[in-house]
Amino acid sequence: MAETGLPATRLELEITEAVVLRDSQRTLDLLHRLREIGVRVALDDSGTGYSSLGYLRSFPLDKLKIDRSFFRDLGESGTAAPILRAIASMAEALELVTIAEGVETDAHLELLRQLGVAQVQGYLFSRPCPAEAVSALIARLTRPVPLRALPEAG
Secondary structure (H helix, E strand, O other): OOOOOOOHHHOEEEEEHHHHHOOHHHHHHHHHHHHHOOOEEEEEEEOOOOOOHHHHHHOOOOEEEEOHHHOOOOOOOOOHHHHHHHHHHHHHHOOOEEEEEOOOOHHHHHHHHHOOOOEEEOOOOOOOOOHHHHHHHHHHHHOOOOOOOOOOOO
16 A cells, blocks of 8 residues: 555455454454554455354454355245345344355346345456456446337327
8 A cells, every 4th residue: 555555445355264264363453453544354255164153243344245156046046035135134234235246147136136235246247357448347337328218108
């Protein structure tokens, strides 16, 4: 941040549960120091490893990233929607933002939206791209969508 001039509030670190498990007191201290200067912290792949709800209470987090394995079979699994709804509700109560990663279809996007997941990312929007292509990507994604002509009433 000192080298680039990037404000700390514009930086978001993604950590995995494995990082939290290693030397958790040292990690906890470091995360608290980073949060004090404004850096945001997201728990990546939340719930896919050795997760414990205790981490959500003790670690200074801003976001929970939901792994695509939780919604990949959303239309077919009877357990996916209740789990996602519970994660979104719990995160909201803890003042954490939920973000679903790996969104690839419009159907997934709409279901995640209905279940209360706040943010999404995935190939539905873009594959990874070089830095010089980001401006064009943002312009494409933020361009207003033209309204289709409505059929005449008859």
